Amino acid sequence: MAMFFRTILCFFVLISLVFTTSAQNCRSHTFANRIPYSACNDLSVLNSFLHWNYIAENRTVNLAYRHAGVSATRWVAWAINPTARGMVGSQALVAFQSGGRMEAYTSPINSFQTSLARGNLSFPVPTISAEFNGANEITIFATIVLPPGSTTVNQVWQEGPLTGSTPGIHPTTGANIQSIGTIDFQSGQTSSGGGAANSRVKRRNVHGVLNAVSWGTLMPLGAIIARYLKVAKAANPAWFYLHIACQTSAYAVGVAGWATGLKLGSDSPGIQYDSHRNLGIALFVLGTLQVFALLLRPKPDHKFRFYWNIYHHATGYLVIILSVVNVYKGFDILDPEKKWKRIYTGVLVTLAVIAVLLETFTWIVVIKRKKNEDKSHHGANGMNGYGARHQQGV
Ligand code: HEM
Ligand SMILES: *[C@@H]1O[C@H](CO)[C@@H](O)[C@H](O)[C@H]1NC(C)=O
Ligand SMILES: *[C@@H]1O[C@H](CO)[C@@H](O)[C@H](O)[C@H]1NC(C)=O
Numbered sequence: 001m002a003m004f005f006r007t008i009l010c011f012f013v014l015i016s017l018v019f020t021t022s023a024q025n026c027r028s029h030t031f032a033n034r035i036p037y038s039a040c041n042d043l044s045v046l047n048s049f050l051h052w053n054y055i056a057e058n059r060t061v062n063l064a065y066r067h068a069g070v071s072a073t074r075w076v077a078w079a080i081n082p083t084a085r086g087m088v089g090s091q092a093l094v095a096f097q098s099g100g101r102m103e104a105y106t107s108p109i110n111s112f113q114t115s116l117a118r119g120n121l122s123f124p125v126p127t128i129s130a131e132f133n134g135a136n137e138i139t140i141f142a143t144i145v146l147p148p149g150s151t152t153v154n155q156v157w158q159e160g161p162l163t164g165s166t167p168g169i170h171p172t173t174g175a176n177i178q179s180i181g182t183i184d185f186q187s188g189q190t191s192s193g194g195g196a197a198n199s200r201v202k203r204r205n206v207h208g209v210l211n212a213v214s215w216g217t218l219m220p221l222g223a224i225i226a227r228y229l230k231v232a233k234a235a236n237p238a239w240f241y242l243h244i245a246c247q248t249s250a251y252a253v254g255v256a257g258w259a260t261g262l263k264l265g266s267d268s269p270g271i272q273y274d275s276h277r278n279l280g281i282a283l284f285v286l287g288t289l290q291v292f293a294l295l296l297r298p299k300p301d302h303k304f305r306f307y308w309n310i311y312h313h314a315t316g317y318l319v320i321i322l323s324v325v326n327v328y329k330g331f332d333i334l335d336p337e338k339k340w341k342r343i344y345t346g347v348l349v350t351l352a353v354i355a356v357l358l359e360t361f362t363w364i365v366v367i368k369r370k371k372n373e374d375k376s377h378h379g380a381n382g383m384n385g386y387g388a389r390h391q392q393g394v
Contacts, residue, residue, distance in 0.1 A: 026051060029066065031139075037064060041183065044192030045175035048157050050078070054185040059146040061185050065093065067159060068137045072097045074159050075116070075167040076138045079109070081154040082122060082147045085180055088112060090156050091121035095130035095140045098165035104130035104140055116167040123147040151186040173333060207264055208334050210257030212344055214250045215283060215323035220351050222246030223316055228358040231365055244294070251287055258284050273333050279326040286319045324348065 026040035026049040037051035047070075052063040065078035079090035087109060094116055095104040105118045106125050128142040146153065157179045160170030170176050181192040222243050229239035261280050293312055298305045331341045 026066075031064065035062075037062070039185075039188045041188065041190050043157060043179070043190075044181060045178045046157060046159060048078075048179070050155075050183065052185060054151070056186065059151075061144050061146060063142055063144065065140045065142075065157065066137060067139070067157070070136060070138055070159050072132060073162050074138075075162055076140065076157075076159045077107075077116070078140060078157045079155065080123075080144070080147070081156060082149075085154050087156055087158075091123065092116070093125070093128060093140050093142050093144075094167065095138055096162055096165070096167065097132050097138075098162075102130040102132055102138075103165065104128045104142075146185065150184075152182055152184040152189070154180070155183050156180050174336060203260060203264060204334055205336075207257060207260040208330055208336070208340075210253055210260060211330065212327050214252075214254035214257055215287075215319075216327040216344065217347055217351075218246055218250030218253070219323055220320050220348075222250060223320060224351065224355050224358065228355075228362055231362045247294075248291065251291055254287060255284070273329070276326060276329040276333060279322055279329065283319060283322055283326060286315055286322070290315055290319065 026042050029040075029049065029051070031037075031051070035053070038053050040049060040051040042049055047068040049066040049068075050063060051066065052061050054061050065076075067076040067078075070076060075094060075096035077092045077094045079087075079092035081087075081090040083089040088111060090109040092107045092109055093104070094107050095102060097103070106121045106128065107114070107116045108119050108121055109116075124145040126143045126145070128140065130138060130140045132138050158170050158176065160176075161168045178192075181190055183190045225239060225246055226243040229235045229242065232239075258280060261277075265277060290312070293308070293315070297308055297312070327344065328341075331344070
C-alpha cells in the first residue's frame with residue numbers, strides 16, 4: 001500500500017509542476033549602450049522577452065525582441081499578426097547568423113509552407129537589425145509603425161533550425177506551438193496562449209496525464225499487486241479485489257484518456273502520428289478484452305481455467321509493454337519539458353525495482369514452502385508445512 005501512495009504522490013507532484021514557467025525576468029536586463037526601454041514583458045514560452053517604447057502620436061514602437069537559449073545555428077523571429085491568432089498571416093521580423101554576420105529582415109507569412117523569404121510587411125518597418133551575444137542569445141532591434149486600430153495586437157514568436165543560411169521548419173510540438181499571445185503596446189498588458197491553439201495545448205496535456213497515470217502507471221501497478229500479493233496467503237482474497245480495483249480504475253481513466261486522444265486526432269486532420277495512434281487503438285481493444293475476460297473467467301477448478309490464465313497473463317503483459325512504449329511515444333510528440341519524461345521514468349524504475357525485490361522474495365518463499373511441504377510429505381514433521389504456510393502471510 002505504501003508504494004501505491006508513493007505513486008499517487010508522484011503524480012500530484014507531476015501535475016502541480018505542469019503550470020510552472022521560466023524564472024528569468026525582463027526587468028533585470030540592461031542593454032549595452034542603448035536607450036532604456038520603458039516597458040518589457042516576459043513572453044510565456046521559448047525564453048523570449050520583448051522590450052519597447054511606444055510613441056502614441058505616430059503609433060511607433062521601438063522594440064527589442066530578445067531570444068535566449070539559442071545557438072548560432074538557429075533562426076529566431078517575432079511577429080505581429082494583424083488578421084488572426086497563430087502563425088498564418090503573421091508579419092514577421094526574422095534574424096539569424098550567416099557567414100559570421102547577422103541577417104535581419106522582414107517576412108510576411110501567408111501559409112504554413114512559408115520559406116521565410118524577404119518581403120515587405122503590411123505596416124512600415126523603418127529600421128531593423130540584430131545582434132548575437134556570442135553565446136546563446138539573439139536580439140532583434142526594430143522600429144515598427146503599428147497597423148491602424150487597437151494598440152492590442154496578436155503576437156507570435158519562434159525559433160527554428162538553419163541549413164546554411166536558409167531557415168528550416170521549426171519544431172511543431174510543445175513550446176514551439178504555444179508561442180502565441182496578445183500584447184497591448186500602450187498599457188503593456190499581455191495575454192499568453194491564443195484561443196484555439198491554447199486550448200489544444202491544454203487538451204494535449206490532459207490527454208498525456210490521463211494516459212501516463214492509467215495505462216502507464218496504474219496498469220503495471222495492478223499487475224504487481226496480482227503477481228506478488230497473491231503469494232502471501234494472508235492477502236487472499238484481498239489481492240484479487242485490489243487487482244480488480246486497480247485495473248478497472250486504470251481502464252476507466254484510460255478510456256477517458258483514449259477518447260481525448262481520438263478527439264485531438266480528429267481536430268487536427270493535417271497531422272498524423274500513425275504509430276502512436278495505432279498503438280492507442282490496439283491498447284483500447286486489448287484493455288477492453290481484458291475487462292471482459294475477467295467477467296467470463298472460468299471457476300478456478302474448471303478445466304479451461306488453465307488456458308484462460310495463460311491468455312489473461314499474456315494479454316496483460318502485452319498491454320503493459322505497449323502502454324509504456326506508447327507513453328514514451330506520446331512524450332516525444334507532446335515534447336513537454338524534459339523533467340516530465342524523467343519523472344515518468346523515475347516512477348517506472350521504482351515499480352521495476354519493487355517488482356525485482358518482490359520477485360526475489362517470492363522465489364525464496366516458494367522454495368521454502370516447497371521444501372517444507374516435501375518434508376511434511378515424507379512424514380518428518382506433520383505440522384511444518386502448515387506452519388510455514390502461515391508464516392508466509394506477511
Ligand atoms: C520556416 C518557416 C516556417 C514553417 C515551414 C512553419 C511551419 C509550421 C507548421 C506546419 C505549423 C503547424 C504545426 C501544428 O499545429 O501541428 C506551424 C505552427 C506555428 N508556427 Fe510556424 N512555420 C515557420 C515559421 C514560423 C515563424 C517565423 C513563426 C513566428 C514568428 C511561426 C510561428 C508558429 C506558431 C506560433 C505556430 C502554432 C500556432 C499555429 O498553428 O498557428 N512559424 N508552423
Ligand atoms: C515618431 O515620433 C517620434 C517622436 O516625435 C520621432 O522621433 C520618430 O521619428 C517618429 N517615427 C516615425 C516613424 O515617424
Ligand atoms: C518593399 O518596399 C520598398 C519601399 O517601399 C520597395 O522599394 C520594394 O520594391 C518593396 N519590396 C517588395 C518585395 O515588394
